[in-house]
Amino acid sequence: MPENIGFIGLGVMGKPMAGHLIKAGHHLTVHNRSRGAVDELVASGAVAATSPAEVARASSLVITMLPDTPDVERVLTGADGVLAGLQKGTIVIDMSSISPVVTERLAMLVADHGGSMLDAPVSGGEIGAINAQLSIMVGGDEAAFHRAKPILDAMGNPEKVIHIGRSGAGQICKVCNQIAIGGALAGVSEAFALAKKAGVDAARVRQALLGGFAASRVLEVHGERMLVDNYKPGFRARLYQKDMRLANEAAAANGVSMPANAVVAQLLNALIASGGGDLDYAALGTVLLKMANG
Amino acid sequence: MPENIGFIGLGVMGKPMAGHLIKAGHHLTVHNRSRGAVDELVASGAVAATSPAEVARASSLVITMLPDTPDVERVLTGADGVLAGLQKGTIVIDMSSISPVVTERLAMLVADHGGSMLDAPVSGGEIGAINAQLSIMVGGDEAAFHRAKPILDAMGNPEKVIHIGRSGAGQICKVCNQIAIGGALAGVSEAFALAKKAGVDAARVRQALLGGFAASRVLEVHGERMLVDNYKPGFRARLYQKDMRLANEAAAANGVSMPANAVVAQLLNALIASGGGDLDYAALGTVLLKMANG
Numbered sequence: 218m219p220e221n222i223g224f225i226g227l228g229v230m231g232k233p234m235a236g237h238l239i240k241a242g243h244h245l246t247v248h249n250r251s252r253g254a255v256d257e258l259v260a261s262g263a264v265a266a267t268s269p270a271e272v273a274r275a276s277s278l279v280i281t282m283l284p285d286t287p288d289v290e291r292v293l294t295g296a297d298g299v300l301a302g303l304q305k306g307t308i309v310i311d312m313s314s315i316s317p318v319v320t321e322r323l324a325m326l327v328a329d330h331g332g333s334m335l336d337a338p339v340s341g342g343e344i345g346a347i348n349a350q351l352s353i354m355v356g357g358d359e360a361a362f363h364r365a366k367p368i369l370d371a372m373g374n375p376e377k378v379i380h381i382g383r384s385g386a387g388q389i390c391k392v393c394n395q396i397a398i399g400g401a402l403a404g405v406s407e408a409f410a411l412a413k414k415a416g417v418d419a420a421r422v423r424q425a426l427l428g429g430f431a432a433s434r435v436l437e438v439h440g441e442r443m444l445v446d447n448y449k450p451g452f453r454a455r456l457y458q459k460d461m462r463l464a465n466e467a468a469a470a471n472g473v474s475m476p477a478n479a480v481v482a483q484l485l486n487a488l489i490a491s492g493g494g495d496l497d498y499a500a501l502g503t504v505l506l507k508m509a510n511g
Numbered sequence: 512m513p514e515n516i517g518f519i520g521l522g523v524m525g526k527p528m529a530g531h532l533i534k535a536g537h538h539l540t541v542h543n544r545s546r547g548a549v550d551e552l553v554a555s556g557a558v559a560a561t562s563p564a565e566v567a568r569a570s571s572l573v574i575t576m577l578p579d580t581p582d583v584e585r586v587l588t589g590a591d592g593v594l595a596g597l598q599k600g601t602i603v604i605d606m607s608s609i610s611p612v613v614t615e616r617l618a619m620l621v622a623d624h625g626g627s628m629l630d631a632p633v634s635g636g637e638i639g640a641i642n643a644q645l646s647i648m649v650g651g652d653e654a655a656f657h658r659a660k661p662i663l664d665a666m667g668n669p670e671k672v673i674h675i676g677r678s679g680a681g682q683i684c685k686v687c688n689q690i691a692i693g694g695a696l697a698g699v700s701e702a703f704a705l706a707k708k709a710g711v712d713a714a715r716v717r718q719a720l721l722g723g724f725a726a727s728r729v730l731e732v733h734g735e736r737m738l739v740d741n742y743k744p745g746f747r748a749r750l751y752q753k754d755m756r757l758a759n760e761a762a763a764a765n766g767v768s769m770p771a772n773a774v775v776a777q778l779l780n781a782l783i784a785s786g787g788g789d790l791d792y793a794a795l796g797t798v799l800l801k802m803a804n805g
Contacts, residue, residue: 317709340723352723377722379715386711393702393716397725400698403771407694408687411758414765415611417680421673422687428671429634429646431691433727464705471708473803476774477697484770509767 219243222368223276225269225292225299226313227254230339230346231282234312234372237349239263241371246275269295270302278308278368285459286315293323305331308361310369312353314338316463317388318470324357324384333361336384337369338391342452345373352377354394356387392467395460399481401435406484406502409443414509420444439499451497454488461485513537516662517570519563519586519593520607521548524633524640525576528606528666531643533557535665540569563589567596572662573603579753580609587617599625602655604662606647608632610757611682612764618651618678627655630678631663632685636746639667646671648688650681686761689754693775695729700778700796703737708803714738733793745791748782755779 219242224235227249235258239245245263248271249255255265266272269292273279279299283289289311293299299309309327311320311334320336327334335357345351351373355362362380369378381390408426412419423440426432442448461482468475487504488496513536518529521543529552533539539557542565543549549559560566563586567573573593577583583605587593593603603621605614605628614630621628629651639645645667649656656674663672675684702720706713717734720726736742755776762769781798782790 340725352719354719374722377719379719379722381715381719382711385709389706389709389711390716390719393706393711394720394723394725396702396705397695397698397720397727397730400701400771401691401695401725401727401729404691404694404697407767407769407772408690411690411761411765411767411769412683412687414767415679415683415761417676417683417687421675422684425646425648425671425673425675425684426688426691428668428673429688430728430732431688431695433691433695433729434724435695435727436691438724467705467709471705473701473704473708474799475701475705476778477694477771478701480770480774505768 220278220368221246221276223247223266223272223279224282225249225272225279226282227258228282228284229343232257233346234282235263236261237371238368243368246272248272268297269293269299270297273299273302273304273307276307277304278310278365280310280312283313285313286319289313289315289323290319294326300326300330303327303330303332307332308365309334310337310365311335312337312339314391314460314463315388317385317392317467320356320388321385333358334384335361335365336387337365338387339373340391340394341373350374353379354387354390355380356382356389357384389467392460392464395457396464396475396478398435399461400477401433402439402499402501403477403481403484405433405436405440406443406505409440409502410505410509413506442497442499443502448493448496448500450495451499453494454485454496454498454500455494457498458485458489458494514572514662515540515570517541517560517566517573518576519543519566519573520576521552522576522578523637526551527640528576529557530555531665532662537662540566542566562591563587563593564591564596567593567598567601571598571601572659573601575603575605575607577607579607580613583607583609583617584613588620594620594624597621597624597626601626602659603628604631604659605629606631606633608685608754608757609682611679611686611761614650614682615679627652628678629655629659630681631659632681633667634685634688635667644668647673648681648684649674650676650683651678683761686754686758689751690758690769690772692729693755694771695727696733696793696795697771697775697778699727699730699734700737700799703734703796704799704803707800736791736793737796742787742790742794744789745793747788748779748790748792748794749788751792752779752783
């Protein structure tokens with residue numbers, strides 16, 4: 218059944234995601250700070266709105282896909298924000314990766330305005346967005362999740378659109394994802410640094426490790442990047458730095474200590490400090506080699 | 512073709528490994544500090560020797576499977592050690608997980624005595640040993656590797672019996688394996704600690720993460736252990752502590768800094784200090800929860 222969907226934030230991820238919704242037959246009202254992506258989507262059948270409030274007035278589901286926490290706060294609660302135009306019963310689906318703590322607060326505000334909010338951050342990157350193969354981790358009310366599921370399925374792999382729990386649980390899950398990846402990435406980086414400095418063929422080490430308990434997607438994909446020293450992104454180090462900030466914030470807010478993640482965050486800071494912010498985050502391993510070479 | 516193989520060290524790993532060689536039709540001469548395992552293998556057709564030197568005199572390949580570096584040093588270079596009885600052209604295959612640095616020195620000694628040494632540490636644990644499904648990472652001379660390959664294949668998965676490089680490269684690879692696992696384990700532990708403290712269902716987090724870039728054998732297997740809080744080993748924390756010591760030694764010897772691994776080693780020290788040495792090493796995550804709960 219075609220729905221009236223609002224989409225705010227048409228960046229590298231948001232634009233293809235919105236495109237899939239149009240292809241699926243929905244009526245889209247879109248808004249974006251810069252005009253180019255809006256024009257492209259209008260050419261495909263979307264309607265342009267001049268503010269988030271105008272998007273909300275035209276929609277029964279409003280999707281946001283924005284860079285960081287303050288962007289989502291502004292778009293939702295600003296003067297001409299989504300809340301200013303929110304229709305009763307509207308579901309706000311924030312697909313950005315932002316603070317779990319702020320997410321819970323925003324969800325309460327949306328509820329105060331008669332709507333319901335889902336946090337639905339994604340993983341899978343630009344490629345996943347283009348191929349509608351994203352993993353989507355959803356927090357919020359179960360009824361809202363079921364209502365939104367077919368819409369989310371159009372942008373992701375339906376088997377990987379998962380209801381994690383209460384409001385904020387999707388963002389917690391996304392943070393957990395980045396934390397787990399960080400540990401694996403540090404482990405592979407250190408293993409390869411040792412192999413290289415010991416004069417042992419890292420390609421054979423990777424092959425041997427993939428056959429056993431050390432096997433991981435990180436070893437497979439980022440391990441390959443490290444072997445050929447190709448750090449064309451992929452996922453930029455400076456975006457991962459944002460995720461590490463969210464991880465540390467979540468740890469502090471929930472009373473957890475994450476010492477390995479702290480090391481990952483510091484190695485990442487070193488990578489970015491030395492000019493690597495626009496490299497793929499697999500370049501983390503180069504920091505160890507830099508540290509070790511005189 | 513049946514070979515005369517010596518086997519020294521018939522512990523939880525060594526005993527089933529030696530058993531596979533007997534089943535494959537080889538003539539085994541065995542030696543072990545305690546008598547029980549020797550008697551079992553003799554009942555299966557092996558011959559018992561009273562010293563490592565006697566093993567060496569009867570064998571053209573001598574396998575050692577011992578707990579730690581000093582054990583291998585003693586068995587090879589001691590008064591009645593393997594070197595004292597070594598036949599010209601014998602291949603010594605050390606399948607223990609020991610110091611890569613000491614391995615290189617021992618390999619030179621074996622060469623001085625007219626033999627050739629391979630380092631061939633394994634991964635896959637007791638189950639892998641029993642099922643002849645070990646991964647075997649081999650360092651040393653290529654000709655010796657090809658000579659030993661059919662013997663190693665009888666104890667492991669032939670596709671996972673890999674020649675990594677020069678003498679010591681097998682031990683370096685094994686250390687790399689444990690380092691990569693350590694990073695992944697710390698990442699999963701921290702992710703689950705956050706999920707639990709945030710009141711988010713860690714089982715759903717695991718399910719979501721397995722579908723994406725955070726997917727790993729560690730998340731799959733150890734993640735499951737963490738969910739059900741079952742730390743029956745598996746691989747004991749105190750054995751992993753030994754591997755972390757080897758990793759740190761290799762890092763120092765090869766001029767590498769491994770900050771994430773240092774965190775893993777310290778968490779492991781905390782686990783063992785609090786009485787968890789005989790738990791599966793996946794219990795690492797419990798340290799974080801202990802740290803976080805008042």
